[in-house]
Amino acid sequence: MPEVSRRQFLASTAAAMAAPFISTSSTRARAQESGKLGVAICGLGKLSTDQIAPALMKTRHCRLAGIVTGTPAKAEAWKAKYGIPAGNVYSYDTMDRMADNPDIDLVYVVTPNALHAQHTIQAAQAGKHVFCEKPLEISVERCQQMIDACRNAGRLLGTAYRCQYDPHHLECIRLVREEVFGKPTILQAGFAIDVGVADQWRLKRALAGGGALMDVGIYALQATRYLTGEEPIAVSAQQTSTDPVKFAEVDESVVWTTRFPSGVVAYCSTSYKAGRIQNLRVNAERGWFELDPAFFYGGNHGRRSDGKEIRYPEIDLFAAEMDDFARCIIERKPTRVPGEEGLRDVRIMQAIYESVRTGKTVSLA
Template sequence: MPEVSRRQFLASTAVAMAAAPFISTSSTRARANESRKLGIAICGLGRLSEHQIAPALMKTKHCRLAGIVTGTPAKAEAWKAKYGIRADSVYSYDTMHRMADNRDIDIVYVVTPNALHAPHTIAAAKAGKHVFCEKPLEISVERCQQMIDACRAAGRMLGTAYRCQFDPHHLECIRLVREQIFGKPTILQAGFAIDVGDPDQWRLKRDLAGGGALMDVGIYALQATRYLTGEEPVLVSALETKTDPVKFAQVDETIVWTTKFPSGVVAYCSTSYKAGRIQNLRVNAERGWFELDPAFFYDGNHGRRSDGKEIRFPEIDLFAAEMDDFAQCILESRPTKVPGEEGLRDVRIMQAIYESVRTGKAVSLA
């Protein structure tokens, strides 16, 4: 495929429209036109914020770090000193409503534990801020809908942090499917497993995480099957196993599941907090196959095709890419391709997977 055409495809895919309309105020537009950079307040200063999101913000073209929200005073002081954040742009979770008076903050990036996404998103929306939220959007469909409704009522955009939708390697896989380079897809395989580590962390507590490996990393595999096929699954069947019922007493350790799509494509997926090296995505089609391995990392993703060609692009910062795209959507008054509704769809399917695990039966999503 000619390089120009490839670049055009990647660019057009990255700005695909798949969301409900939102309202952008004239004041936000005026300030954006002056600086072309929107202020982001990071809500939750854990490892992801410290090691990925904040450094990525320093690389963005349309964003800047404008504030923080934390429940730990020591972290607040450290971030203020490191990034030069003003004292009046530092908030606790109980004072987020005061952001309404802060014109430097346009977007709140919610990076707190899963079950806290809804209250923090709703607080940000009520303060008049757009919201970009880490995945999963929340731990239930009902809570996801509350977030969507709150942002819609406030006339603000809600985005879900699906960074792989901005990875050139994943965009190339989408192109290969859409253009049927190897014919129609037949079977998809996707899996992501990590060693979760510390047994005392919030990810292993049901009331904060909502689930285990599936909610945390399995969602990447689930998302990939949806944006590769361009379809919503109609049937899901799942099985769970635990090798350490003490450590994983409250959440899932390992789950495998299959989904059937309207076109007849079947996806086989797996996720685990203990299964070792699983990080792949593979599409088997009528006349060949292609895969990414690794597929879901922050960097280093690459793959190959059955015709001997590589799938390899220059590295980009995926966090910077997704934040810049969200900011551009606001600046240009256009929908994001990763809206809250997209996050809700994945949560709905994950709830069906958990239902299948509980009942031992396939669950219809039609």
């Protein structure tokens, strides 16, 4: 399986590792004894139920040790299903009590976007490492608060960018880095889903911070960054809506263009209603390659202009990202997906929204 250039990820994690990283002797001792770190899932919605908890059962370095929920019925169901001790069950108001629980080493935050900072800070102040779902938060300022809280506590903060562990995406990165088809010129990336019913937190600005862009467009945005290994210098964007009632508070569809220092241009799109958009394509000097589908939990695959396929055996991406984060904690190494990486994407998304509002190109240089 191809490996991504260490230079790209080490550069993005330098700031995260500037402060002392505390890995307590008790944490390391438990990891050495059992081989696994105790994980508490904060937020027991569909993603946690259908993907994260089952993935934890497959990991080599993690185990489901606790839960945080505001719904007593969910707490009882999870306790029964996974054998979670009553002492490892918390509400959002009692997370500070984790400080007295050595059975929990890290918290996986899976609550609505605008609650990520609150729950990350609570976990860090309780002495726990934090792995947080994307987007890291809904503003750069809140992202920075999360980063500062974890740094001050000497704990590691990671952003759940599962595609950075997908062998298909890693192969695409290798093709760019090794210039197999020459230097990239134009990138295309898009991800759209049917968001479903109107009465949900994803369509409420106070909880989601944004719509399709924040939720699934971020995958396309991230991909253009780790494929080029560069940060965009300018962005221009447009927003459209076919249902102004359902999408009164958040964006339904957004298209944007980003320019990179090398001259590469990326054309991206996202939508909560636009049907089948799930692709990633790199056009280069001597050919092209693409993934379609590109951003699913499984089943991603692609092809190249020379007729070869891009197809690897299926892995559980949630298990892969959690195992890697746990290894970073145990071995006191930087993570490839630190909080700073999440902050960069939020900064760019804010610029995309600014371009939508003003109708102008926004400089990121």
